[in-house]
Amino acid sequence: MSASSSASTKPVRAILADDERLMREQLRSRLTEVWPELDIIAEAKNGIEAVELVRQHRPDLVFLDIRMPGLTGVDAARQIAQLPEDDDWLVPEIVFITAYDQYAVEAFEQGVADYVLKPAERERLLLTVGRIKKRLALKQGDEVEQGGSTAPLQQLLHKLSAQLNPGAAPSYLQWIQATVGSVLQMIPVEDVLFFISDEKYTRVQTARVEALIRKPIKELVDELDPALFWQIHRSTLVNARAIDGITRDERGRQLVGVKGLSEKLEVSRSYTHLFKGM
Incomplete structure (x- = not known):
C-alpha cells in the first residue's frame, strides 16, 4: 500500500500542547487550513497533560510549546520519547512551538523534529506539514529515499535544554x-x-x-x-x-x-x- 492510500484510510492523529488557549485555537485553525485531513484528537494545557494524553491516545504527531509550566515542552518530549513502542505504535513525531527564533536550531532543519514560530504563519506551517508527512511515510516503510537526521532526538533535546538554561553546563556520567x-x-x-x-x-x-x-x-x-x-x-x-x-x-x-x-x-x-x- 502506498503512503498516500494509507494516509487516506488512516488519518494522522495529533495532540496540541500549549498553556495559552488562544495559541492552541490559532494553531488548530491554521492546521485545519493547511492540513484539513489531520485529526486533532486532544489538547493539553501543560507538559504533564501532554505526556499523559500521548500515553492514552498514542498519536502520530505532537505539537509541544517549548515553555510550559510544570513540565517544559523539552522535558515532555524526553518523557514521550521513552514511552514503550509496539508493532502498532511508534513514538510520535515532535513539532515544537516557540515564540523565540533562537530555538529554531539547525537540528530542526535536519529533520529530527520541527518547529513552529508563534504566531503560526501559513507558509511556514505548510513547510512543516510537508516534512512531517514525509517522515511519517518513511516510518511506515513506504518510501526508500533518505530521510531523518544524523543526530538522535535526544541530542536535539539536550541542545534545547542548554538554550533554555544557558548558565547550566551539561554534566554527563563519567x-x-x-x-x-x-x-x-x-x-x-x-x-x-x-x-x-x-x-x-x-x-x-x-x-x-x-x-x-x-x-x-x-x-x-x-x-x-x-x-x-x-x-x-x-x-x-x-x-x-x-x-x-x-x-x-x-x-x-x-x-x-x-x-x-x-x-x-x-x-x-x-x-x-x-x-x-x-
Whole structure:
C-alpha cells in the first residue's frame, strides 16, 4: 500500500500542547487550513497533560510549546520519547512551538523534529506539514529515499535544554558503578560498548567485562552524552565509537555490529534514520 492510500484510510492523529488557549485555537485553525485531513484528537494545557494524553491516545504527531509550566515542552518530549513502542505504535513525531527564533536550531532543519514560530504563519506551517508527512511515510516503510537526521532526538533535546538554561553546563556520567560477578566495580563510561536492558537490570558491556546495573535505559539517556551514546532501541544504547557496521537480517531488520564482539544489536524502526546512507 502506498503512503498516500494509507494516509487516506488512516488519518494522522495529533495532540496540541500549549498553556495559552488562544495559541492552541490559532494553531488548530491554521492546521485545519493547511492540513484539513489531520485529526486533532486532544489538547493539553501543560507538559504533564501532554505526556499523559500521548500515553492514552498514542498519536502520530505532537505539537509541544517549548515553555510550559510544570513540565517544559523539552522535558515532555524526553518523557514521550521513552514511552514503550509496539508493532502498532511508534513514538510520535515532535513539532515544537516557540515564540523565540533562537530555538529554531539547525537540528530542526535536519529533520529530527520541527518547529513552529508563534504566531503560526501559513507558509511556514505548510513547510512543516510537508516534512512531517514525509517522515511519517518513511516510518511506515513506504518510501526508500533518505530521510531523518544524523543526530538522535535526544541530542536535539539536550541542545534545547542548554538554550533554555544557558548558565547550566551539561554534566554527563563519567563512571558507572556496576556489579561484575560478586564484585562492585567502577567502569569508565568511555569504555562501555553498549547498554541493554531487560525488565529488571541493564547490562553494561565493555570489551573485557559484562556487568549489571539497576538503572533503566530511560534514565541513562538523560545522563549520558548523546553525542557518544546513541539510542537505537527503547532498551539499547550503543557507543557510537564502537559501531563496526550495519547489516540486515533475513527479516529486513537493521543490526549494529560492535567492535571486538560477535553480538549484533537490533535497531528498532524509530531509530533506523540514524543509519541512512550507511
